[in-house]
Amino acid sequence: MLLSGSGKPQFGEGNREVGEAPLGRPVWAAVGGSLMSLCLPFTGVATMKFKSPPVNSLSLEFLTEFSISLEKLENNRACRGVIITSTLPKIFSSGLDITEMCGKSMEHYTEFWRAVQEMWLRLYGSNMVTVAAVNGSSPAGGCLVAMSCDYRIMAENPKFSIGLNEAQLGIVAPFWFKDTFVNVVGHRIAERSLQLGSLHPAPEAHKLGLVDELVPEEKLMERAAAVMAQWLALPDHARQLTKTMMRKAVLDRLVAHREEDIKNFVTFVSKESIQKSLRMYMEMLKKRKS
Numbered sequence: 001m002l003l004s005g006s007g008k009p010q011f012g013e014g015n016r017e018v019g020e021a022p023l024g025r026p027v028w029a030a031v032g033g034s035l036m037s038l039c040l041p042f043t044g045v046a047t048m049k050f051k052s053p054p055v056n057s058l059s060l061e062f063l064t065e066f067s068i069s070l071e072k073l074e075n076n077r078a079c080r081g082v083i084i085t086s087t088l089p090k091i092f093s094s095g096l097d098i099t100e101m102c103g104k105s106m107e108h109y110t111e112f113w114r115a116v117q118e119m120w121l122r123l124y125g126s127n128m129v130t131v132a133a134v135n136g137s138s139p140a141g142g143c144l145v146a147m148s149c150d151y152r153i154m155a156e157n158p159k160f161s162i163g164l165n166e167a168q169l170g171i172v173a174p175f176w177f178k179d180t181f182v183n184v185v186g187h188r189i190a191e192r193s194l195q196l197g198s199l200h201p202a203p204e205a206h207k208l209g210l211v212d213e214l215v216p217e218e219k220l221m222e223r224a225a226a227v228m229a230q231w232l233a234l235p236d237h238a239r240q241l242t243k244t245m246m247r248k249a250v251l252d253r254l255v256a257h258r259e260e261d262i263k264n265f266v267t268f269v270s271k272e273s274i275q276k277s278l279r280m281y282m283e284m285l286k287k288r289k290s
C-alpha cells in the first residue's frame with residue numbers, strides 16, 4: 001500500500017484492481033495492500049485475509065486499508081460476498097492497536113477514531129454477505145469486526161477466545177460496540193459480559209450465541225464457503241433490504257452522533273488516568289510474555 005500526498009492510502013503498483021472485463025464478465029483479481037490480502041475469484045465471493053503480524057492489531061493504517069478494500073468490493077458488481085479471516089496462526093485480530101491510543105496528539109486520536117467508525121459503518125452496513133471465519137483469538141475491536149459480519153464461524157479450540165474486554169483495560173466500549181453486541185447476543189448477556197470485560201473461550205462463545213457455529217480449524221474455510229453459498233442462494237435485493245431493516249437504527253445512531261462520539265473518545269482517551277491504564281495494560285502484555 002502506498003500513501004498519497006493527501007495521506008490517504010492508494011493501491012500501488014503490483015496490486016491488480018478488482019474489476020470487470022470489457023464484456024462485463026467478472027475477472028479474477030487480487031487487490032490489497034501490505035496488511036491484508038484480498039482475492040475475488042469468478043465465484044463472486046471475495047476472501048479477505050488479515051496479515052499484519054504479530055497480532056493483526058487494528059492500527060490507523062490497517063483500518064484505512066480495511067475500509068478501502070471494503071469500498072472496492074462493495075462497488076464491484078461482480079462481488080456478492082466476502083469471507084474475512086486471518087493468515088496468522090492463533091489470532092484473528094487483537095483489536096484496536098493500543099499504541100494508537102497511547103501518548104499521541106488529540107489530532108491523532110481524532111483521525112484514529114474516525115477510521116474505527118468508518119470501518120464499522122462500512123462493514124456493519126455492507127450490502128454484501130459477510131462471513132467471519134474466526135481462526136484465532138478475537139478480543140475487543142477484533143470481536144467487533146466478527147460481530148459486524150452476518151455470520152460467525154469459529155475454530156473449536158478452547159484456547160481461542162472472543163469478547164469485548166474493554167473494561168479489563170480500564171476503558172469503556174462505545175455505544176455502537178455495545179449496540180452491535182446486544183444485536184448479536186441480547187441485552188442480558190451483553191450487559192454481564194461487557195461489565196465483566198469477559199473474553200469467552202470458543203465453546204462458551206458458541207453457547208452464548210456470540211459465534212454461530214464451531215468447526216475444526218481445518219474445516220473453517222470449507223464451512224465458510226458453504227454458509228456463504230446458502231446465504232447467496234437468496235435474491236440479493238430481498239436479503240439486502242432485510243439486512244438494512246435489521247441494522248439501520250444502530251447505524252443511523254452513530255451517523256447522527258459521529259462528531260460527538262469522536263469528541264467523547266478524544267476527551268476520554270486523553271485523560272491521564274486512562275493513559276496510565278493503557279500503559280499498564282501494555283506492560284502487563286509484555287510481562288506475560290517474558
Ligand SMILES: CCCC/C=C\CC(=O)SCCNC(=O)CCNC(=O)[C@H](O)C(C)(C)COP(=O)(O)OP(=O)(O)OC[C@H]1O[C@@H](n2cnc3c(N)ncnc32)[C@H](O)[C@@H]1OP(=O)(O)O
Binds near residue numbers: 055095141172
Ligand atoms: C474508549 C475506547 C474504546 C476502545 C474500544 C476498543 C478497544 C480495543 O480494541 S483495545 C485492544 C484490546 N485488545 C486486547 O486486550 C488484546 C491484547 N492482546 C492479547 O491479549 C494478546 O496479545 C493476544 C491474545 C492477542 C495474542 O497473544 P500472543 O500470541 O501471546 O501475543 P503477545 O501477547 O505476545 O503479543 C505480541 C505483541 O503484540 C502486542 N500487542 C498485542 N495486542 C496488542 C494490541 N491490541 N495493540 C497493540 N499491541 C498489541 C504485544 O504487546 C506484543 O508486543 P511486543 O512485546 O512488543 O512483542
